Amino acid sequence: MIKALRRAAFAKVAFAAVILASAPALPASAPSAGEPAAPMRRLTPEQYANIIEEVFGNSVELGGRFEPDMRVEHLNEVGSGKVSVSSTGMAQYNAMARTVAKQVTHPANRHLMIPCTPASAKAADDACAKQFLSRTGRLLFRRPMTEREVGIYVRAANVATASTGDFYTGLSLSLSSVLSSPQFLFRQATIEADPDNKGQVRLDSFAKATRLSFFLWNSMPDEELLVAAEKGELRSRRGLERQVARMIASPRLEKGVRAFFADMFQLDDLASLSKDSTIYPKYDAVVAKNAREQTLRTILDLVVDQKGDYRDLFRTRKTYLTQALASLYQVKLINDIPNGSPDTWQEFTFAPNDPRTGLLTHLSFVGLHSHPGRTSATLRGKALREIVMCQKVPAPPDAVDFAVVQDTSNPVHRTARDRLTAHQANPVCAGCHKLTDPMGLALENFDGSGAFRTKENGVEIDTAGQLDNVKFNNAAELGQAVYNHPATTSCVVNRLAAYGLGRPVVLSDREWIGTLTKEFAAKGHIVPALMQAIATSSTFFQAEARPPITGEREAGN
Amino acid sequence: MVRKSPITSVRALLALAPLLLAWVSTSASAEETRHFVMSKFWHAANNAADDCPGGVNPKYPELVPINLANLGYSAREIAALLERDAASEGGDWENDELTQILFYRARINGKPANAYMHPLAVKDPGLKAWGGKMAYGFDLDGKGETPTSFTDPEAGVKGVKHELARVYGCNDQFRARLRDGSAAGLFFWMAIKDAAPAWTISITGENLDKGGPVTIKISRAMEPIRYNGNGTARADMSYRADPDPRTANNVYAGEVKDGLISITRPGPLFMIQEPLLFPLFTMHQFNARMKMNASGVLEVLIGGYQPIDEIYHFCGSANMEAEKNFCAEPPGIYHLLVRHADYDRDPATGRNRAISSTYYLEAVPAFLEPTIPVGGASAGGTQ
Incomplete structure (x- = not known):
């Protein structure tokens, strides 16, 4: 018994040693303390899941929870460079690592996932452990493991094998160490001396490949990209362009486009969006999940499949619905499948006389930017300004009296427009509300859960308004105004650039952003083409993150 | 007098065909149909405290x-x-x-x-019948007020025939107010709602908001009703019409008047419900009255003469479980059904085989995809 406990304790020590030993190894040319460091970005939950699926297959379950992402400058991807891992988060990563590793080494899976068989399943086998760990490690670390790293993980596997008497248990424990290491959990922009610019550094080839793959595919580099990095092909303009063109043409681009637009439109917030079920009985967690997917499918269809004009997202009538969403939108959608089956996705085009046009009329916009029990023209207008047009709306001053705005059963001010007009009698409030409310009020036909209505408290809703002096009468015309507004174009360029760089766009990026914006507009606002232009630019591969200068505005506005 | 040959008549009809088609399509386009799916269903009770002299029947x-x-x-x-x-x-x-x-x-x-x-x-345990005067329903036999008839407590209709209310009314499991549903009614509804394909009500007319003649069709969907996260029926869901031809004839002439939609020409009803508890739901002289409440829910009363064996199946099929939990004393209930049956006399036994009954149901707006009834599009027609 004591012997067994000693064995277990030894295995634990060996496991801990592996984690400690796998701290990032800085190259000789790394900047010294105090200089701007190349950023590390924590994997998002989706990226983590994508990698596990691509390395081990889609049957592997993660079995854990992720720490929340942090949105910085409107993007989680920018925030991913500013977050760490808490002790609770680490415990979750460890739990997931062990869960995944157990499945990989399970007798039912090992012949598929482990490329070799040990001489004895009860004893250590250096060669087989090395083969598996170096091959898997190359994918998980997005670069070849160093000899030292391989040695550590093989030794850890051997120690665990010796104490447990099972090769696969040893391998599983070692693999879980790999999956818990910062090299896996963080995307590291490793740098090297730049031979063309003395005293300067540049991203090494694997960091370039990683940056490309996460930007375009929201996942790790594939084999071809890793090989291209190993051969140095990404150093040449031609080699880089060839790889980017291949990646843009790949079906995996959908994952990248999904990730970007989910981030830009803040669709992850739908997961925690709650509504008063008495007021909005059709809204529930399933509908919220469907709403996110509806918008993403609409975007993918227009942006990737049709190679359409990005701005058409604000006036397209074509979308994708489930039966539950269709009932919220009050349209017929027949499900020709056996009873009890999950809802299916179907392409759907709203009729020309239907008030629903464009993303702004999706539940993912009108519902997300509303309160739990009422609409909010202000939140909707603010979201339009900040998310779609990249314009800043000042925060409300302290101690504002919102009593009239919140009183949806006010007998005098019966519509949101009436209540907001009354609220704006306070001149302190009026300034900002002028920026947001005229657009938000155009969406008042959609209640807080996104359902269509023509009246509020028995009074006909007036949806007329104006966006920067362009007048409109309803949501469809607002969509057209957004389509025409130059900020709509420049904003998506800004956001996509910041998303790729992992930091906010700063003043010194102005020229680059200006060029990208012009080309994007000239070529028909095609998003994959914009991604291609960003991914082949030198700015995209800058080795050093430049923090935004205080007071700088986002370029292009 | 020159008689036209059949061929000439056919030619004349063919010549008129485009005009006829145009008229038909114009008529059709002027009409609108609103569909609903049933979201609640139980017998229409109207019980109040102390309305069974001497107390309710023993449990x-x-x-x-x-x-x-x-x-x-x-x-x-x-x-x-x-x-x-x-x-x-x-x-x-x-x-x-x-x-x-x-x-x-x-x-x-x-x-x-x-x-x-x-x-x-089984020897009749002698369950007592309800003796109330106000019960929901319809003057099914058109005889107006009689010593045994009821008055509808909301519509004020006199001469209501609802003998099922007498059968159920002094048994705790069946006692309730109309919209609350009795323990038995709720048990029944909860048992079938997620499994049985939803009943559908389709109302067609030229101006459903203003009033005038309408056609009311009672049928079934292929799918059970869907619910919201908070347990209420989900409005505006899409369903496929059941092509079972047996329900195709449940079409009735009706009218909309003062916001009330009602059948003006009763007829037989044939519905298929849940196989275990209520496999068939049929009625003679089927009648219905419905109105939209403030929440957009259609409140419906349906009534007619219903075969007592179809009613009893609910209690009898669940045997002792029914007796212990939700159906009073089943043989005693059957004796009451026989005593109060008031329609469809069996010449062999001299006993009535059907009983006047009223049910309350609610329905929410829905989309219904028409399907061609099994046996062809011609199956069915207005009563």
């Missing part, structure tokens, strides 16, 4: 000694049986002495028989 524990006495057991034997039953662990009903006696308390040619399958072979 299962009190009925056990009565039923045993009816079987000839002495007071001492009954006490001993109950004592043994209390001491037993229960659960194994096939070997449970008391359960076996009660289950087989019917007597056919002096031999024990299943009481639930042969309720008339």
Whole structure:
């Protein structure tokens, strides 16, 4: 018994040693303390899941929870460079690592996932452990493991094998160490001396490949990209362009486009969006999940499949619905499948006389930017300004009296427009509300859960308004105004650039952003083409993150 | 007089065909149809406190000694049986002495028989009937007010025939206010709602908001009703119409007047419901009255003469479980049904086989995809 406990304790020590030993190894040319460091970005939950699926297959379950992402400058991807891992988060990563590793080494899976068989399943086998760990490690670390790293993980596997008497248990424990290491959990922009610019550094080839793959595919580099990095092909303009063109043409681009637009439109917030079920009985967690997917499918269809004009997202009538969403939108959608089956996705085009046009009329916009029990023209207008047009709306001053705005059963001010007009009698409030409310009020036909209505408290809703002096009468015309507004174009360029760089766009990026914006507009606002232009630019591969200068505005506005 | 040959007539009709088609399509386009799916269903009760003089009928524990006495057991034997039953662990009903006696308390040619399958072979325990004066429903026989008829408490209709209210009214499991539903009604509805394909109500007319003649169709969807996260029925869901031709004839002439939608020409109803508890739901002289409430829910009363065996199936098929939990004393209920049946006299026995009854249901707006009935598009028509 004591012997067994000693064995277990030894295995634990060996496991801990592996984690400690796998701290990032800085190259000789790394900047010294105090200089701007190349950023590390924590994997998002989706990226983590994508990698596990691509390395081990889609049957592997993660079995854990992720720490929340942090949105910085409107993007989680920018925030991913500013977050760490808490002790609770680490415990979750460890739990997931062990869960995944157990499945990989399970007798039912090992012949598929482990490329070799040990001489004895009860004893250590250096060669087989090395083969598996170096091959898997190359994918998980997005670069070849160093000899030292391989040695550590093989030794850890051997120690665990010796104490447990099972090769696969040893391998599983070692693999879980790999999956818990910062090299896996963080995307590291490793740098090297730049031979063309003395005293300067540049991203090494694997960091370039990683940056490309996460930007375009929201996942790790594939084999071809890793090989291209190993051969140095990404150093040449031609080699880089060839790889980017291949990646843009790949079906995996959908994952990248999904990730970007989910981030830009803040669709992850739908997961925690709650509504008063008495007021909005059709809204529930399933509908919220469907709403996110509806918008993403609409975007993918227009942006990737049709190679359409990005701005058409604000006036397209074509979308994708489930039966539950269709009932919220009050349209017929027949499900020709056996009873009890999950809802299916179907392409759907709203009729020309239907008030629903464009993303702004999706539940993912009108519902997300509303309160739990009422609409909010202000939140909707603010979201339009900040998310779609990249314009800043000042925060409300302290101690504002919102009593009239919140009183949806006010007998005098019966519509949101009436209540907001009354609220704006306070001149302190009026300034900002002028920026947001005229657009938000155009969406008042959609209640807080996104359902269509023509009246509020028995009074006909007036949806007329104006966006920067362009007048409109309803949501469809607002969509057209957004389509025409130059900020709509420049904003998506800004956001996509910041998303790729992992930091906010700063003043010194102005020229680059200006060029990208012009080309994007000239070529028909095609998003994959914009991604291609960003991914082949030198700015995209800058080795050093430049923090935004205080007071700088986002370029292009 | 020159008679046109059949061929000439056909030619004339063919020549007129485009005009006829145009007229038909114009007529069709002027009409609108609104569909609803049933979201609640139970018998229409209108009970109030103390409306059963002397109290309601005894419940299962009190009925056990009565039923045993009816079987000839002495007071001492009954006490001993109950004592043994209390001491037993229960659960194994096939070997449970008391359960076996009660289950087989019917007597056919002096031999024990299943009481639930042969309720008339059980001595009538003498459950009392309800004697209220206000009950929901319709003047089904058109005879107006009679000494035994009711007055509808909301519509004010006189001469209402709803004998089922008398059968159920003094049994706790069936007592309720209209919109609350009784314990039995709720049990039944909760049991079938997620499994049985939803009933549909389709109302067609030229101006459903203003009023005028309408056509009312009662049918079924292929899917059960869907619910919101908070348990309420989900409005505006899409369903496919059931192509079963047996429901195709449930089409009735009606009218919209003062916001009330009603059938003006009653006829037979044939519906298929949930296989276990209510496999068939048929009515003679089917009638309906409905209105939209403030929440956008259609509140519907349906009534007609319903075969008592179809009603009893709900209690009889669940046998002892029904007796213990939700159906009062099933053989006693059957005796009441027989006593109060008021339609469809069986010439062989001289007994009525159907009873006037009213049910309350709610329905929410829905989309309904038409399907061609099995057997062809021509199946069905207005009553």
